[in-house]
Amino acid sequence: MSKKTSESEKTQDNDYSSGKILRSMNTSPHPLAQKIFIENLELNLGDPQLFPASFQLENETIQLLNSLANYSKNTIFGNFVSGGSEANILGLWAARNTFRKKTGQKTGQIVLPETAHPSLLKGVDLMGCELVQLPVDSSFKAEYDLLDDLDEKNIVAVVGIAGNTIAGVSDPLDQLFKIASEKNLWVHLDAALGGFTYPFLGEEKHLLYGSLEEGKANSMTLDPHKMMSIPIPTGGIIYQNKEMIEEISYPIPYLGKDAISTTITGTRPGAGMKALRAMLTDPNYGWEYYRSVVERCHNDALWLKAELEKRGMKVPIAPETVITVAQLPSGKEETQKLINLLQEKGFMVGSSQGWMRIVVMPHVKHEHLESFLNVLEETTTKMI
Ligand SMILES: Cc1ncc(COP(=O)(O)O)c(C=O)c1O
Structure with a gap:
């Protein structure tokens, strides 16, 4: 494979470090x-x-x-x-x-x-x-x-x-x-x-x-x-x-x-x-390290629920683990339109049965969610 091809493949692929992959259940390896x-x-x-x-x-x-x-x-x-x-x-x-x-x-x-x-x-x-x-x-x-x-x-x-x-x-x-x-x-x-x-x-x-x-x-x-x-x-x-x-x-x-x-x-x-x-x-990692990662992701998923509600979205359940699901009050079709628009802006959010799903995996940091919320707000305002 030529160097050129491999570089172009790389730029077309998404990268976990961008903070914009918000629907994957995989993550960047430690x-x-x-x-x-x-x-x-x-x-x-x-x-x-x-x-x-x-x-x-x-x-x-x-x-x-x-x-x-x-x-x-x-x-x-x-x-x-x-x-x-x-x-x-x-x-x-x-x-x-x-x-x-x-x-x-x-x-x-x-x-x-x-x-x-x-x-x-x-x-x-x-x-x-x-x-x-x-x-x-x-x-x-x-x-x-x-x-x-x-x-x-x-x-x-x-x-x-x-x-x-x-x-x-x-x-x-x-x-x-x-x-x-x-x-x-x-x-x-x-x-x-x-x-x-x-x-x-x-x-x-x-x-x-x-x-x-x-x-x-x-x-x-x-x-x-x-x-x-x-x-x-x-x-x-x-x-x-x-x-x-x-x-x-x-x-x-x-x-x-x-x-x-x-x-x-x-x-x-x-x-x-x-x-x-x-x-x-490894004494630096182990179960306690994972506990802190999971707790951070879970807390951010809970925080995101509150922030989405403040922005008028319907969030039917409190996240039990690391996924927050939400829908626009105008229903499934409008939610799908929103998901598509967010994806056009590079935010890879999930879509399932009319719900937008955000998966807070270890690569998703709090500041990534803040940027996402800003873009979501901008996008929903334009949709009305
Ligand atoms: C609940 C559940 N089970 C199984 C799988 C499949 O796992 P894999 O993609 O590693 O084959 C997934 C993938 O997201 C999942 O969410």
């Missing part, structure tokens, strides 16, 4: 994480014979996450994968194959909230299952009462989202756990966002890591390349215990007798796992 990532480019977690020490570290790192969140029974098992999408698909795959073994039925229903990330829709499709979508209430939370209308004998899995893509809120997980335990259902939690936000923001942490150890959930998606600022591609899937993945474990004989693949990809980067481990164990 400098220490970048350094460790680059030092581990050769590392393939798919080949335990060649990389036995790092293979061993993988599960230790998963346990480290658990213990940092104050859970330490060490029964959970997990893998680092390409991202939240692969993790969601793996959770549904493990559920579908377990369902097949248990019931002898080839297929069944997968129940998802309407707010589910598209990767879960892909998962339902790939599993050859029937999609059942649960409506959400005015706070963007799934209405699990509707599970009572379904025959549990046909349910492969039901999904709870901890930090959904549209509004960053959590479904009523206690209700989900109660129904699932009565009906003996596989629960997959999508905590791609919430797995690394809720543990720092109060009481909900027991609903995540603890839910696996306490047997309330079977599988859970994490995504260190979101809030943990680890380079792409670094997702994670964790399970209640190793039994959960028996039905998706494939021996890879040409890589040695210990090579059992439990993920979709064979060759699997380990650099993100190493970078995460370094961030968690």
Whole structure:
């Protein structure tokens, strides 16, 4: 590639440091994480014979996450994968194959909230299952009462989202756990966002890591390349215990007798796992560092809610994590026009189901939000 082409590609791409990327759930990787990532480019977690020490570290790192969140029974098992999408698909795959073994039925229903990330829709499709979508209430939370209308004998899995893509809120997980335990259902939690936000923001942490150890959930998606600022591609899937993945474990004989693949990809980067481990164990960073980052982002999301309301926008909920959703009083269409105009001015704000969504990730600083509000004010004044 010529130097010219690569420069022109660079100028067309957006840059997190501009402070104008306000809709991405990814962020600029932390400098220490970048350094460790680059030092581990050769590392393939798919080949335990060649990389036995790092293979061993993988599960230790998963346990480290658990213990940092104050859970330490060490029964959970997990893998680092390409991202939240692969993790969601793996959770549904493990559920579908377990369902097949248990019931002898080839297929069944997968129940998802309407707010589910598209990767879960892909998962339902790939599993050859029937999609059942649960409506959400005015706070963007799934209405699990509707599970009572379904025959549990046909349910492969039901999904709870901890930090959904549209509004960053959590479904009523206690209700989900109660129904699932009565009906003996596989629960997959999508905590791609919430797995690394809720543990720092109060009481909900027991609903995540603890839910696996306490047997309330079977599988859970994490995504260190979101809030943990680890380079792409670094997702994670964790399970209640190793039994959960028996039905998706494939021996890879040409890589040695210990090579059992439990993920979709064979060759699997380990650099993100190493970078995460370094961030968690470095005395200058660790859990407390992440707590301060998440608290700052959450406080800014709350501040933004108040500022948008002052400017006449409708903000239906207080941000639970790092996403603020808002709408113009004139409705969805005008809001979409506003989003388009803001994007023309370089502010990449999100749009979902007629709502403008702002995601306050670590690269978004308070002053970036102040500049954004000035441009928003200017733009809405011209629209009237
Ligand atoms: C709730 C949720 N789950 C899963 C994903 C998919 O993650 P990835 O983009 O890492 O595949 C996202 C992405 O934003 C998400 O918001």
